[in-house]
Amino acid sequence: AQSVTQLGSHVSVSEGALVLLRCNYSSSVPPYLFWYVQYPNQGLQLLLKYTSAATLVKGINGFEAEFKKSETSFHLTKPSAHMSDAAEYFCAVTGAGGGYQKVTFGIGTKLQVIP
Amino acid sequence: DAGVIQSPRHEVTEMGQEVTLRCKPISGHNSLFWYRQTMMRGLELLIYFNNNVPIDDSGMPEDRFSAKMPNASFSTLKIQPSEPRDSAVYFCASSSTDRASYEQYFGPGTRLTVT
Numbered sequence: 001a002q003s004v005t006q007l008g009s010h011v012s013v014s015e016g017a018l019v020l021l022r023c024n025y026s027s028s029v030p031p032y033l034f035w036y037v038q039y040p041n042q043g044l045q046l047l048l049k050y051t052s053a054a055t056l057v058k059g060i061n062g063f064e065a066e067f068k069k070s071e072t073s074f075h076l077t078k079p080s081a082h083m084s085d086a087a088e089y090f091c092a093v094t095g096a097g098g099g100y101q102k103v104t105f106g107i108g109t110k111l112q113v114i115p
Numbered sequence: 116d117a118g119v120i121q122s123p124r125h126e127v128t129e130m131g132q133e134v135t136l137r138c139k140p141i142s143g144h145n146s147l148f149w150y151r152q153t154m155m156r157g158l159e160l161l162i163y164f165n166n167n168v169p170i171d172d173s174g175m176p177e178d179r180f181s182a183k184m185p186n187a188s189f190s191t192l193k194i195q196p197s198e199p200r201d202s203a204v205y206f207c208a209s210s211s212t213d214r215a216s217y218e219q220y221f222g223p224g225t226r227l228t229v230t
Contacts, residue, residue, distance in 0.1 A: 043222050043224050044208075044219075046218055
């Protein structure tokens with residue numbers, strides 16, 4: 001079984017400041033990890049993913065995340081927030097390997113960017 | 116590529132009425148997911164199809180909910196009879212299990228309001 005915990009349902013940052021969205025996971029098997037972004041009235045869109053290759057993963061829009069097995073974390077960062085980054089972000093986990101593996105999503109973190 | 120297509124985008128109905136939500140997955144994808152998103156419960160997986168066959172329906176709330184996938188390019192989620200607590204945004208997503216990353220592509224969602 002897998003689960004994810006996103007710390008902070010709401011995060012506010014100033015434009016130009018560092019963005020840090022926290023995600024901790026639990027998995028009984030080696031995990032695949034994802035960050036999705038949801039803009040208002042839209043579906044989820046993949047930002048980046050970890051699939052057991054490089055532990056530092058770069059995604060779209062300047063975001064990146066680092067897989068830390070020892071900390072069971074997969075935090076999302078961006079050096080400088082932009083107004084267009086205001087959205088809801090979801091961390092997700094599934095089990096690596098073949099066959100059906102259910103993807104479990106976190107509760108989401110709403111990012112507010114203050115001008 | 117047109118992406119995942121859902122219809123209708125908005126649905127308002129009265130309690131007791133039948134509601135049918137529709138989804139066209141991305142061409143070539145052989146996995147399809149129905150999710151429900153609410154403020155209280157976040158994003159919940161309702162049902163998962165692989166090659167048009169339901170594989171995991173453990174998330175379907177109760178017998179009032181049913182889903183079908185008659186072919187690779189079409190799926191429906193039906194609620195009969197609808198209740199106010201069914202009000203939510205329903206997402207369809209598709210993926211190709213040929214890709215080990217299990218990346219899912221989401222449609223824009225159907226916002227259902229049951230009065």
